[in-house]
Amino acid sequence: MTDTIVRRHPERADYEREAIDAILDEGLVGHLGFVAGEQPYVIPMLYARAGDTLYLHGAPASRLLGTLADGAQFCLTVTLLDGLVLARSAFRHSLNYRSVVVLGEGRAVTDRAEKLSALEALVEHVLPGRSADARAPSDAELKVTDVIALGLEYASAKVRSGPPIDNRPDLGLPVWAGELPLAMAVGDPIPDPKCSVPEPAQLRSYRRGLR
Amino acid sequence: MTDTIVRRHPERADYEREAIDAILDEGLVGHLGFVAGEQPYVIPMLYARAGDTLYLHGAPASRLLGTLADGAQFCLTVTLLDGLVLARSAFRHSLNYRSVVVLGEGRAVTDRAEKLSALEALVEHVLPGRSADARAPSDAELKVTDVIALGLEYASAKVRSGPPIDNRPDLGLPVWAGELPLAMAVGDPIPDPKCSVPEPAQLRSYRRGLR
Numbered sequence: 001m002t003d004t005i006v007r008r009h010p011e012r013a014d015y016e017r018e019a020i021d022a023i024l025d026e027g028l029v030g031h032l033g034f035v036a037g038e039q040p041y042v043i044p045m046l047y048a049r050a051g052d053t054l055y056l057h058g059a060p061a062s063r064l065l066g067t068l069a070d071g072a073q074f075c076l077t078v079t080l081l082d083g084l085v086l087a088r089s090a091f092r093h094s095l096n097y098r099s100v101v102v103l104g105e106g107r108a109v110t111d112r113a114e115k116l117s118a119l120e121a122l123v124e125h126v127l128p129g130r131s132a133d134a135r136a137p138s139d140a141e142l143k144v145t146d147v148i149a150l151g152l153e154y155a156s157a158k159v160r161s162g163p164p165i166d167n168r169p170d171l172g173l174p175v176w177a178g179e180l181p182l183a184m185a186v187g188d189p190i191p192d193p194k195c196s197v198p199e200p201a202q203l204r205s206y207r208r209g210l211r
Numbered sequence: 212m213t214d215t216i217v218r219r220h221p222e223r224a225d226y227e228r229e230a231i232d233a234i235l236d237e238g239l240v241g242h243l244g245f246v247a248g249e250q251p252y253v254i255p256m257l258y259a260r261a262g263d264t265l266y267l268h269g270a271p272a273s274r275l276l277g278t279l280a281d282g283a284q285f286c287l288t289v290t291l292l293d294g295l296v297l298a299r300s301a302f303r304h305s306l307n308y309r310s311v312v313v314l315g316e317g318r319a320v321t322d323r324a325e326k327l328s329a330l331e332a333l334v335e336h337v338l339p340g341r342s343a344d345a346r347a348p349s350d351a352e353l354k355v356t357d358v359i360a361l362g363l364e365y366a367s368a369k370v371r372s373g374p375p376i377d378n379r380p381d382l383g384l385p386v387w388a389g390e391l392p393l394a395m396a397v398g399d400p401i402p403d404p405k406c407s408v409p410e411p412a413q414l415r416s417y418r419r420g421l422r
Contacts, residue, residue: 028292028306028393029290029292029306029308031242031244031253031255031288031290032253033242033244033251033252033253033286034251035246035249035251038246038284039284039286039314040244040245040246040251040284040285040286041244041286041312041314042242042243042244042253042286042287042288042312043288043312044242044288044290044308044310046306073249073250073251074251075244075250075251075252075253076253077242077253077254077255079240079242079255081239081240081395083398084337084338086338086341086345087345088345088346089345089346089348089352090330090331090334090341090342090345090346090347090348091346091348091349091352091356093333093334093337093341093345095239095240095257095337097240097255099255101252101253101254103250103252119301120301122304123301123304126295126304126306127295127297127391130297130301130304131301133386133387134297134298134299134300134301134304134386135299135300135301135302135381135384135386136301137300137301137302138302141300141302145302163401163403163404164403166403170346171405173346174408175344175345175346175408176344176402176406176408176409176410176411176414177402177403177405177406177408178400178401178402178403178406179400179401179403180338180397180398180400180401180414180417181397181398181399181401182239182395182396182397182398183395183396183398184292184393184394184395184396185393185394185395185396186391186392186393187294187391187392187393187394188392189389189390189391190374190389190390190391190392191387191388191389192374192375192377192388192389192390193374194382194388195387195388195389197385197386197387197388198387199387199389200387203391206391
């Protein structure tokens with residue numbers, strides 16, 4: 001296997017699985033990279049973690065999932081933006097973030113039970129508890145849904161947090177320096193016009209992560 | 212050039228430059244895909260648009276920028292998450308989002324004036340007005356910063372918005388259906404502990420996009 005991408009800032013690398021899992025579970029969408037010909041593609045995709053496995057799903061005709069199921073190399077990257085880092089010098093501006101890079105090969109999920117539990121995990125990743133409410137996939141729906149599993153053996157995390165790090169001579173400049181925190185905000189639910197079912201309580205308390 | 216990735220849901224494709232520019236300008240970080248050996252990598256990167264050009268920057272020793280400057284193929288994807296789409300069936304769950312995929316080759320920026328204006332665009336992309344306050348890059352800083360330009364000739368946008376689309380037989384199920392909007396929230400500025408300069412007014416009104 002190739003090495004991971006954490007090279008320029010080794011002090012920011014954190015290979016511990018606990019940190020990796022926390023980032024993957026807080027994130028909603030990952031960016032999946034794959035190669036077709038010599039061209040790399042990067043596609044935003046929903047994913048879900050179940051233990052040591054990530055699951056992706058899609059339509060069988062999609063080029064992407066066909067490529068993954070054939071055992072080609074992929075890269076799934078999940079990034080959480082935590083804030084702007086505003087330094088006194090343009091050069092030292094940065095972003096606070098937590099990201100995970102997963103490298104490896106895809107495995108097509110063909111076992112019916114694993115496929116059903118992967119699809120349940122995907123719904124639960126979006127909204128915990130939702131799979132108990134929503135109608136489960138029919139056989140016809142299962143047939144037109146491909147599920148791909150990815151292992152977490154070659155996953156690494158990278159985190160930047162805290163204030164800017166200016167060069168000492170810049171500290172006296174009359175420029176405000178610090179952080180501007182960013183997070184995901186959740187708005188008020190918008191019911192489907194055709195829906196008369198009361199709004200479930202879980203929507204008003206929805207959060208990604210602890211923030 | 213290869214075609215773009217918009218295949219499965221052509222009704223969601225929007226190739227108009229205006230829509231592409233709006234998404235690129237609202238986004239903060241893109242996910243850049245490149246290939247090293249047979250392995251695709253996907254890295255979160257700050258970018259900035261200046262007319263028909265995207266600029267990226269990084270350290271000269273990074274594998275990524277070296278690859279791009281050599282004219283290899285890349286893919287930069289920017290995704291804005293707008294909400295959860297909660298359908299009555301698990302199968303019809305989705306996400307509302309706006310994304311742009313840019314395919315092409317990188318060009319190393321060596322002209323000093325273009326390099327300086329690219330770095331200014333990157334700071335302005337993070338926080339409009341900031342480049343007037345922060346100390347501009349020194350010659351030494353310029354030397355250790357690589358800048359790569361990417362054209363927008365092969366850019367495409369993809370958007371999903373609105374309520375879930377359930378199958379007719381599912382409409383009567385006793386399951387709440389609708390959207391849960393998501394957006395980027397901005398917190399209170401956190402001054403650098405070593406900073407005694409008053410907070411600039413622009414921080415309290417900072418927003419990405421119109422939301």
